[in-house]
Amino acid sequence: MRASGTNEGGDARAAYGHLAVSEAPSAAVVLSQPHRRYNALLDEWLLVSAERTSRPWLGRQEAPPSVDLPAYDPSCYLCPGNVRANGKWNPKYESTFVFTNDFAALRPDAPDAAVEDRLLRAKSERGTCEVICFSPRHDLSLSRMSAAQARTVVDLWASETASLGQQYEWVQVFENRGAAMGASNPHPHGQIWAGDALPREAVKEDATQRRHFEATGHRLLMDYAEQEVGGPRDVGSDDDWLVVVPFWAAWPFETLIVPRRPVSRLPDLDDRARNSLTDRLLGLLRGYDGVFEAPFPYSMGWHQAPFDGIERPYWQLHAHFYPPLLRATVRKFMVGYELLSEPQRDITAEDAAERLRSAINAASPSAAQPGG
Numbered sequence: 001m002r003a004s005g006t007n008e009g010g011d012a013r014a015a016y017g018h019l020a021v022s023e024a025p026s027a028a029v030v031l032s033q034p035h036r037r038y039n040a041l042l043d044e045w046l047l048v049s050a051e052r053t054s055r056p057w058l059g060r061q062e063a064p065p066s067v068d069l070p071a072y073d074p075s076c077y078l079c080p081g082n083v084r085a086n087g088k089w090n091p092k093y094e095s096t097f098v099f100t101n102d103f104a105a106l107r108p109d110a111p112d113a114a115v116e117d118r119l120l121r122a123k124s125e126r127g128t129c130e131v132i133c134f135s136p137r138h139d140l141s142l143s144r145m146s147a148a149q150a151r152t153v154v155d156l157w158a159s160e161t162a163s164l165g166q167q168y169e170w171v172q173v174f175e176n177r178g179a180a181m182g183a184s185n186p187h188p189h190g191q192i193w194a195g196d197a198l199p200r201e202a203v204k205e206d207a208t209q210r211r212h213f214e215a216t217g218h219r220l221l222m223d224y225a226e227q228e229v230g231g232p233r234d235v236g237s238d239d240d241w242l243v244v245v246p247f248w249a250a251w252p253f254e255t256l257i258v259p260r261r262p263v264s265r266l267p268d269l270d271d272r273a274r275n276s277l278t279d280r281l282l283g284l285l286r287g288y289d290g291v292f293e294a295p296f297p298y299s300m301g302w303h304q305a306p307f308d309g310i311e312r313p314y315w316q317l318h319a320h321f322y323p324p325l326l327r328a329t330v331r332k333f334m335v336g337y338e339l340l341s342e343p344q345r346d347i348t349a350e351d352a353a354e355r356l357r358s359a360i361n362a363a364s365p366s367a368a369q370p371g372g
C-alpha cells in the first residue's frame with residue numbers, strides 16, 4: 001500500500017522514496033502535515049491539508065449525471081441535421097464537426113483600440129470561438145469512444161490549432177464535460193477560442209518555462225516528467241507521455257499530460273505520439289469515470305506555444321485536467337481561502353493518484369503501470 005498523507009516513518013519514506021535520500025525523512029515529515037507546495041509551472045504556492053475530507057458535509061450535493069441518453073436527440077443543437085439556436089442547420093456529419101460559436105466571446109472584426117486613463121486600462125481583443133463536436137452520437141463521451149474515434153478528436157484538435165494559429169497568437173483548445181463544469185449539453189463536444197493576446201495562464205507558464213530553460217538549458221516540463229515517471233503520482237505514463245497527478249495539483253483529481261519528447265504544439269505530434277496519446281487519454285478518462293462509477297465532470301484543455309513568430313524553445317505542449325469532484329456528489333469549492341489567499345486541497349496528490357491508478361487499472365488492466 002502506498003502511504004497516505006498521514007503516514008509517517010517507513011511508510012512515508014517508501015511513498016516519498018523518489019526524493020533524494022538525504023531529504024526523505026524531512027520530506028516525510030513535511031508532506032504528512034499541513035504544508036504548502038510550490039507549483040513550478042505557475043510560480044505559485046498552494047496549501048495541502050490532508051484528512052479534512054472527514055469533516056461533515058451538509059452542503060450542496062451534485063446531481064448524478066443522467067446516463068440514459070438517446071443516440072440522436074431531435075432537440076439537441078449539436079446533433080447532425082438539427083437546427084441551432086440562431087436558425088442555422090448542422091450538416092448530417094458522420095465523424096467530427098466544427099462551427100463558429102453562435103454566441104462567440106471573441107470576434108475577428110474587433111477594432112484595434114485601447115483605453116489608457118491612469119489606472120483604468122483596456123484593449124480591444126480580436127479573436128474567434130469554435131465549437132467542435134467530437135462525434136455525431138449524442139450519447140457518446142470521449143471516454144467511451146473507440147481508439148479510432150478518439151484519434152479523430154486528437155487530429156481535430158491538431159488541425160484546428162494549425163489553422164487558427166495562422167491567424168491568432170493564442171489557441172486555447174478545451175472541453176467542459178458535465179453540468180457540474182458548465183457544459184450546456186451532454187452531446188460530446190469541446191471548444192477552441194483563439195485570440196491576439198496571451199491570456200493570464202499563458203503569460204505565467206511562458207515566464208516559468210523560459211526562466212527554467214535559461215537556467216538549465218532544459219524544458220521545465222521535460223525535467224518534471226523525468227522526476228515523476230514511475231513515481232507515486234504517476235497514473236499511467238508510457239514511453240511517449242507522462243500522465244500524472246501533479247505534485248502541486250489544486251483540484252482533487254487534477255492531472256497533467258506531457259509528451260516526453262520536445263513538442264511545442266499539437267500539430268507537431270507525429271502519428272505514433274497521437275496514437276499513444278489516444279491510448280493514454282482513453283485510459284485516464286475511463287479511470288476517471290470509474291472513480292465514482294459515474295461520468296466524471298471536468299474542464300480540460302491544451303496549453304501550447306504561442307503562434308507569434310517568436311522562437312520559444314522552452315515551451316512544452318501539455319494538457320491540464322481540472323475535475324471538480326471530491327466525492328461522488330460533493331464538489332470541491334474554490335471559495336473563501338482559495339479566492340482570497342491561495343488554492344487549498346483536502347486529499348494529497350499521492351492519495352488521489354493511488355485512487356485514480358486503481359480506477360484506471362480496473363477499467364483497463366494493462367493501462368496504468370506507472371512508468372510502464
Ligand code: H2U
Binds near residue numbers: 101131
Ligand atoms: P459548452 O457546453 O462548453 O458551453 O459549449 C457549447 C457552446 O455552444 C456554447 O459556448 C454554443 C454556446 O455558445 N452554442 C452555439 O454556438 N449554438 C447554439 O445553437 C447553442 C449553443
Ligand code: ZN
Binds near residue numbers: 187
Ligand atoms: Zn446531440
